[in-house]
Amino acid sequence: MTEPTAPLEQHGPPPALEMRGITKRYPGVLANDGIDLQVHPGEIHALLGENGAGKTTLMNILYGLATPDAGQILLDGEPVSISSPSDAIRRGISMVHQHFMLVPVLSVADNILLGEEPMAGPVFLDRRSAYGRLRDLATFFGWEIDLDAPVGTLSVGWQQRVEILKAVYRNAQILVLDEPTAVLTPQETREIFTMLRRLTTEGYSIIFISHKLYEVLEIANRITVIRRGRVVGERLPSQTDEEDLAQLMVGREVQLTVDRGTSHPGEPRLVVDDLYARDDRGHEVVHGVSLEVRAGEVLGIAGVAGNGQDELVEALVGLRRPSAGRVQLDGHDVTGAGPRDLHQRGMAFVPADRHRFGLVLSYPLTDNLVLTDYFRPPYARGIMRDEDAIRVQAGKAVEQYDIRTPSVDVAAATLSGGNQQKVIVARELDRDLRLLVLDQPTRGLDVGSIEFIHRQAIAKRDAGTAILLVSAELDEVLELSDRIGVMYRGRLVALMDARSATREAVGLLMATGGSQPQKTDTGAA
Amino acid sequence: MNLRRTLSLVTIPLLAIVLALIVGAVVIIASSPLVSGHLDLVLPLRAYAALVSGAFGTVNGLIQTIVSASPLILAGLAVSIGFKAGLFNIGAQGQFLVGAVAAAAVGAGLAHAPAPVAIGVSILAALVAGAVYGFIPGFLKAFTGAHEVVTTIMLNYIAIQFVAYLITGPLRATGATFARSPSVGAAELPVLIGRNGHLGILFALVAVPIAWWLLYRTTIGFEVRTVGANPDAARYAGMSPRWIVIATMTVCGLLAGLAGAGEILGITGYMPAGYSTNVGFDGITVALLGRANPIGILFGGLLLGAMRAGSNLMQIQAGVPVQMIDVLQGVILFFLAAELVVRYVFRVRAARAQVTELQTVSRSYGQQTTP
Numbered sequence: 014m015t016e017p018t019a020p021l022e023q024h025g026p027p028p029a030l031e032m033r034g035i036t037k038r039y040p041g042v043l044a045n046d047g048i049d050l051q052v053h054p055g056e057i058h059a060l061l062g063e064n065g066a067g068k069t070t071l072m073n074i075l076y077g078l079a080t081p082d083a084g085q086i087l088l089d090g091e092p093v094s095i096s097s098p099s100d101a102i103r104r105g106i107s108m109v110h111q112h113f114m115l116v117p118v119l120s121v122a123d124n125i126l127l128g129e130e131p132m133a134g135p136v137f138l139d140r141r142s143a144y145g146r147l148r149d150l151a152t153f154f155g156w157e158i159d160l161d162a163p164v165g166t167l168s169v170g171w172q173q174r175v176e177i178l179k180a181v182y183r184n185a186q187i188l189v190l191d192e193p194t195a196v197l198t199p200q201e202t203r204e205i206f207t208m209l210r211r212l213t214t215e216g217y218s219i220i221f222i223s224h225k226l227y228e229v230l231e232i233a234n235r236i237t238v239i240r241r242g243r244v245v246g247e248r249l250p251s252q253t254d255e256e257d258l259a260q261l262m263v264g265r266e267v268q269l270t271v272d273r274g275t276s277h278p279g280e281p282r283l284v285v286d287d288l289y290a291r292d293d294r295g296h297e298v299v300h301g302v303s304l305e306v307r308a309g310e311v312l313g314i315a316g317v318a319g320n321g322q323d324e325l326v327e328a329l330v331g332l333r334r335p336s337a338g339r340v341q342l343d344g345h346d347v348t349g350a351g352p353r354d355l356h357q358r359g360m361a362f363v364p365a366d367r368h369r370f371g372l373v374l375s376y377p378l379t380d381n382l383v384l385t386d387y388f389r390p391p392y393a394r395g396i397m398r399d400e401d402a403i404r405v406q407a408g409k410a411v412e413q414y415d416i417r418t419p420s421v422d423v424a425a426a427t428l429s430g431g432n433q434q435k436v437i438v439a440r441e442l443d444r445d446l447r448l449l450v451l452d453q454p455t456r457g458l459d460v461g462s463i464e465f466i467h468r469q470a471i472a473k474r475d476a477g478t479a480i481l482l483v484s485a486e487l488d489e490v491l492e493l494s495d496r497i498g499v500m501y502r503g504r505l506v507a508l509m510d511a512r513s514a515t516r517e518a519v520g521l522l523m524a525t526g527g528s529q530p531q532k533t534d535t536g537a538a
Numbered sequence: 539m540n541l542r543r544t545l546s547l548v549t550i551p552l553l554a555i556v557l558a559l560i561v562g563a564v565v566i567i568a569s570s571p572l573v574s575g576h577l578d579l580v581l582p583l584r585a586y587a588a589l590v591s592g593a594f595g596t597v598n599g600l601i602q603t604i605v606s607a608s609p610l611i612l613a614g615l616a617v618s619i620g621f622k623a624g625l626f627n628i629g630a631q632g633q634f635l636v637g638a639v640a641a642a643a644v645g646a647g648l649a650h651a652p653a654p655v656a657i658g659v660s661i662l663a664a665l666v667a668g669a670v671y672g673f674i675p676g677f678l679k680a681f682t683g684a685h686e687v688v689t690t691i692m693l694n695y696i697a698i699q700f701v702a703y704l705i706t707g708p709l710r711a712t713g714a715t716f717a718r719s720p721s722v723g724a725a726e727l728p729v730l731i732g733r734n735g736h737l738g739i740l741f742a743l744v745a746v747p748i749a750w751w752l753l754y755r756t757t758i759g760f761e762v763r764t765v766g767a768n769p770d771a772a773r774y775a776g777m778s779p780r781w782i783v784i785a786t787m788t789v790c791g792l793l794a795g796l797a798g799a800g801e802i803l804g805i806t807g808y809m810p811a812g813y814s815t816n817v818g819f820d821g822i823t824v825a826l827l828g829r830a831n832p833i834g835i836l837f838g839g840l841l842l843g844a845m846r847a848g849s850n851l852m853q854i855q856a857g858v859p860v861q862m863i864d865v866l867q868g869v870i871l872f873f874l875a876a877e878l879v880v881r882y883v884f885r886v887r888a889a890r891a892q893v894t895e896l897q898t899v900s901r902s903y904g905q906q907t908t909p
Contacts, residue, residue, distance in 0.1 A: 332773060353776025362774070370774040373767045380760070384775045388757045396756040 027090030029054045029218040030075075030106075030187050035084035037070050044070040045081070046242040052187065057209060057219045059233035061226075063262055063459035065429040067242040068222055072189055076108050077101040088187075107185030109176045111192045111457070117165030122147055124164050125179045150178060154208055169318060170201030174208060181212070188212070189220045194228060195457065198317050199487060199520045206232050224459055225488075226255040240264055263461045273471050276495045279308035282448050282479035283329070288338030290321075290328040297336065299325045300503040306448065306479040311470070313494030313511070317523050318485045321503035323365070326452045326483055330362040331355045332370075343447055356385055359447030363437055363454045365483075367430075371437040374426035378418060379407040381425045382440050414439035415465065431462030442469055446478045453484050467493060487520060501526030547834070551827050553880050554873035555841070559586065562866045566858055573857040585856040592851025593844035599851075601732035605805075607843025608742035609634075612797035613821025614839050615749050616672075616790040618830035620686075621898050622753060623786040624766035629675060629690025630794040631818025632697035633668045637795025639701045640667035641802045642719040642809035643709055649723025656725035657737075661799045668795015669788045671697070676787025680780040686787065694818075705811040717811035727804040738800030742839070745793060750832040762786055766898070794818060823867055826874040826899075842867060875899065 030052040037045040045067045052058045062068045073079040075086065077095040085092055088104055095101050098108075115124050126143055133139035144160060151158050156174070164172060173193055180188050190209075194202045209219055209232060223229050229236055230250045238246045238261040246261045260266055283306040290299040298321040306312045316322050327333035329340060331352040340348045342358055352362075364370035372381050383392045383403050391402040407421040416435045418428055425433055434454070442449070451470060455463040470493060474480050484490050490497055497514050499507045499522040506527045521527075563582035570578035593603045613630045620627035644663040648656035675689040704719075711720040727737040753759035764772040765782045772779050797817055802809055824842060828834030845867065849860040873880050 351776065352774055356776055364774065369768070369770045371771065373764055373771050375767050376764075384764070384771065387760055387775070393757045396758055398755055398757055398760065400755075 026054065027087070028052055029056075029089060030220075031087040031090075032071070032075065033085040033087065035071060035074060035081050035086075037067075037074060037079060037081050039070075043242050045074070045084075047084070048239065048242070048244055050237055050244070052218045052220060054186075054216050054218055055213045056234045057213055057221055057232055059221045059223065059229040059236045060239065061223070061229060061236060061258060061262055062239035063461055064431050064457075066239045066262070066459075068239055069191075070242075071239070072108065072191070072220070072222070075101065075106060075189065102183055102185070105184060105186035106189070107180035107183060107187070108189045109173075109180055109191065109193060111195060113172050113176055115164045115172055115175060118163055120161045120163055121158060121167070121175055122160040124175060125182050129183060147178075147182065150181060154178075154211060168201075169196050170198070170204060173197065173201070173205060177205075177208060177212075181217070185217070187218045187220065189222070191222045192224065192457070193221070194223065194225065196318055196485065198485075198524055199516070200524050202228065224457075224463075226258050226460070229258070230255065238262055259460050262459070270492055273311075273493060274475070276310045276474060278310040278495065279477065281305045281307050282343060283481060284339075284341040285329065286339040286341070288325070288328060288340065289336045290324045290333055291336050292324055298503045299328065299335075301338070302500075302503075302505045304498060304505060304508070306481050308447075308479050309474055309477045310495040311474055311480040311482055311493050312496050312498065313490035314481070314483045314498045314500055314505075315487055315490040315519055315523055316483075316485065316500030320500045322452075322483050322485075322500050325500070326362075326365075326450060329481070330360065330450055352385075359445065360450065361441035361444075361446050361448075362450045363434075363441055363452060365453035365456060367433055367437055372425045372433060375424055377424055378411065378416070378421045378428075378436060379403050381436050382407045382410050382421075385440060410436075410439040410443065413443075414469075431458045431465075434458055434462060434466065438466055438469055442473060446473060449473055449478050449480045451480060451482045451484075453486065454482070455484075455486065455489060463489075487516065487523065491516060491519065499523055499527075547829050547831070550877055550880055551829065551834070551838070551874065553884050554827075554870055554877075557873050557880060557883065558866050558869040561869045562862065565865055566862065581856060581858070585852050585858040585862070588852040588855035589845065589848040592848030594848075595851075598732050599847060601735040602847040603840065603844045604739050605734055605736070605843075606846040607839040608739045609797040609801055609815075609817045610820055610824050610842050611742040611835055611839030612745055612793050612800070613817050614824030614828055614835040615745055615821075615832060616794040616797070616818075617821045617825035618828060618832070618835055619749060619753070619762070619786060619793070620790045621825060621830040622759075622766050623762045623782060624769065624898055625676075625679070625686050625783065625786060625790075626898050627672075627675075627690060627787065627790045628687055628822070629672070629693050629818070630790065630821045631816065632690065632694035633671045633791040633794035634798040634801075634818040634821075635694075635697040635701050635813070636671045637664035637668035637791075637798030638802045638813065639704055639709075639719075639798075639809055640664045640795070641725070641799035642722060643704070645722030645725030645803055646709070646711075646720040646808070648725055649721060651724055653724045653728075656723070657727060657803065660722065660725040660803055661796070664795045664799030664802075665792050666795075668798065669792040671795070672787040672789070672791020673784060676784040679787070680783045701809070701813065702811060705809055705813075709809070711808065719809040721808050722803055725803055726807055727800070734805070736800075736804035738804035741796055741800055745796070746832045746836045749793075749835075753832065794821070797821075820867070823871045823874070826871065 028051040032048060032050040035045050035048040048071055060068050070079060074081050075095065077097040077100050086095060087093065093104060095104065116127065119127065122144060125147060131139040131143045147160055164175060167175065177188065193205060197205065213219065221229070221233060233250055236248045236250065236253070236258065237244055238258060240262060248258065285302060285304045288299060288302045289297060292298045302325055304312065314322060324333060328335040331350055331354065334349050339346060342360065347355060347358065368374060373384065383406060386392055392399055404421065410416065411418060411421055414435045416432050416439065418432060425436060454466050470480060482490065482493055491514065494511045497509055497511050497519060498505050499519060501522065507522050566582045566585055567577060567579060570581045574581060592599055594600055613634060616630045616633065617627050641660045641664040645656060645660040648659055671693065675686045675693060678684040678689050679686045706717045709719045711718055729736050753763065761772065761777045761782050764775065764777060765779045769779045801815065801817070820842060824835055824838040827838030827841065845863045849863045852858050852862070853860050
């Protein structure tokens with residue numbers, strides 16, 4: 014099953030891209046071990062693999078960011094060596110990164126032209142011809158887009174399209190999309206998929222990297238699965254299903270949906286009453302949210318990123334002062350209480366942005382594992398830190414939460430995303446909790462880590478902890494929650510029992526807030 | 539593991555010193571006709587040999603090295619503890635000056651008191667003055683967001699003018715031939731070793747291990763380092779970045795003020811009007827040389843101290859003026875800041891991790907972090 018097709022396809026046209034026997038060794042890791050990959054013209058080729066499986070390394074090699082120790086890259090049958098990203102772009106390879114590389118204050122057109130400005134003479138920009146081409150491209154995709162709108166005013170879905178447009182504008186023939194749907198709603202995802210299919214009819218080849226198995230099955234023409242630096246399987250979507258792919262990726266059978274059993278909700282733990290909060294620029298972005306989370310239940314809040322969830326969560330965990338309203342934990346008024354106070358009252362918080370809030374990346378695991386407990390026994394007596402106690406705890410956490418690391422002394426930055434998240438989960442969940450706030454707890458993680466974290470959450474629920482789950486990942490909310498709320502433009506527009514919630518209904522609420530469907534396909538927001 | 543990490547930390551500073559010596563040699567050769575009458579290719583060797591023997595060749599030279607190093611070490615700590623909290627304390631010079639003038643003023647007032655009282659109270663005055671002068675930018679940063687680079691630079695000017703006013707006005711010694719404060723008399727620090735190895739050198743030698751212990755073995759140091767490494771995570775962890783910024787700047791000022799006390803009470807015995815040392819600014823070089831680590835600061839301070847101590851012999855034996863030391867120091871600072879140049883010249887591929895202090899420096903220009 015590993016490479017049965019290669020010899021058979023010799024007589025067709027050469028693949029648009031062929032990577033042969035790519036091997037890359039980093040100190041201590043064999044990141045790529047003889048990887049073969051063929052991408053044909055007009056094909057959407059999905060690359061699946063857990064974090065750390067070697068996808069990124071392979072794509073970095075393709076994009077000229079890393080040099081392979083062995084192996085060959087062929088474009089249209091011609092062997093090439095790609096020395097830098099600009100070299101890759103010149104050869105028609107373009108990369109759309111997971112984190113958008115757009116300048117928010119520049120217009121759509123300027124973002125696309127940036128770095129490849131069309132010149133009229135040595136000094137002046139030739140905007141006219143560039144605009145002409147951009148309009149043609151937009152028409153090709155059937156878009157109405159305002160080329161002069163600042164990118165920062167566009168929705169995330171549109172920003173993603175601008176990124177792809179940028180690649181196409183630069184005459185890319187091979188597009189690498191790194192988790193392009195990670196931050197999109199189901200509706201936006203569908204629009205991107207339409208765009209990608211349109212591109213393939215024009216002969217573009219697309220390498221599609223994603224963790225979402227059902228998306229891969231929907232969009233890809235072919236799927237290559239990588240595990241620990243090796244190709245472990247190649248599949249056609251028609252021949253496989255999610256379970257099969259997950260098993261290939263992880264190397265063992267994976268339960269894709271956690272068996273969440275029945276919940277036994279108890280007394281209300283967290284009571285939020287008419288809460289208002291402002292963002293960093295002083296705009297009110299949470300408008301009168303009221304909710305209640307009971308012991309032993311998961312309340313999931315769905316919503317497209319940027320609808321006030323971040324500020325709501327920050328206001329609840331003590332990182333942001335609410336502008337009005339009341340928050341009660343276990344009957345005590347904790348409105349405006351600080352993180353440490355809440356921590357001591359039995360609240361734990363797994364933040365969405367683990368690099369910003371959850372970890373100090375330059376610190377070793379030992380320090381990160383006691384980041385919220387460093388000041389109290391046994392980790393400190395008075396102001397004296399107890400290094401031994403900290404190490405003992407770190408060793409225990411690494412073992413118990415299956416954190417894959419060479420030692421507890423390496424910097425958190427060197428761990429994969431899944432293992433970094435396990436560090437946070439180990440720290441926050443490893444005690445008796447009254448309330449657990451999970452903000453996008455599995456963003457960017459692979460299926461194995463997602464399974465692990467979901468199980469931990471359900472175990473906490475069953476132990477009687479009240480859980481507030483906030484996620485832009487609709488599937489996650491549907492899977493874990495006992496009750497589901499939807500945030501739209503700072504308001505909680507719906508609150509329903511999870512058993513009566515469907516993907517479509519919640520998706521629609523996320524996109525429209527429950528009023529009649531709005532037109533969403535204008536460029537400027 | 540630990541040895542490897544240490545090695546990778548000291549590589550760049552050591553190579554920066556080597557490069558600086560090479561650049562210095564070129565400067566010495568280029569200007570050698572003024573000394574030898576012709577292009578003298580061995581003059582750099584003679585100059586450097588004299589420098590080394592001046593600094594380390596005799597017991598008195600060695601003591602002089604330590605004496606010169608002491609204020610640099612304290613100022614280096616004042617800058618590097620700021621680095622640890624993500625602060626670029628350019629104000630060590632001002633904090634040093636107010637510490638010095640406080641010691642001079644109180645010392646002069648207690649010139650006839652019993653020595654232990656005079657010394658103790660003068661030093662205390664310097665500590666308080668420096669601490670207050672560090673507290674101000676810390677407070678402004680924490681509660682108004684005013685950037686410490688801007689405020690400390692401005693406070694440096696205020697300190698210079700304030701000292702000039704005091705020495706030429708209310709503090710001026712009557713009967714002195716030039717504007718200076720009265721002698722500190724009984725507050726003068728006793729000489730412990732050699733010709734001028736005064737008590738002040740102990741301040742630096744004691745401050746180094748205390749700073750190290752505080753930074754790496756206590757929860758206070760953990761908070762300071764966390765705020766420097768990731769202020770958002772610090773807030774998340776229940777720390778108060780505001781108070782930590784204020785406390786850190788206050789301690790920085792205190793250390794720089796102590797350096798000022800050592801210089802006045804241990805060396806000059808009074809405060810002259812045009813008191814022109816650059817101890818506070820040299821502290822930045824020392825902090826970068828020492829990678830913002832107290833142990834590194836000790837060596838960085840000793841190196842710069844040795845160059846100061848040996849420079850006289852260099853001028854006498856090789857005819858190379860003492861100002862050559864400033865050239866060397868400037869070039870060292872240049873290469874420390876332009877770390878990439880050093881990496882390129884020596885093809886160093888070591889990890890770029892842990893150069894957080896440079897990030898603090900470059901972040902000071904428009905809040906950008908180096909990649």
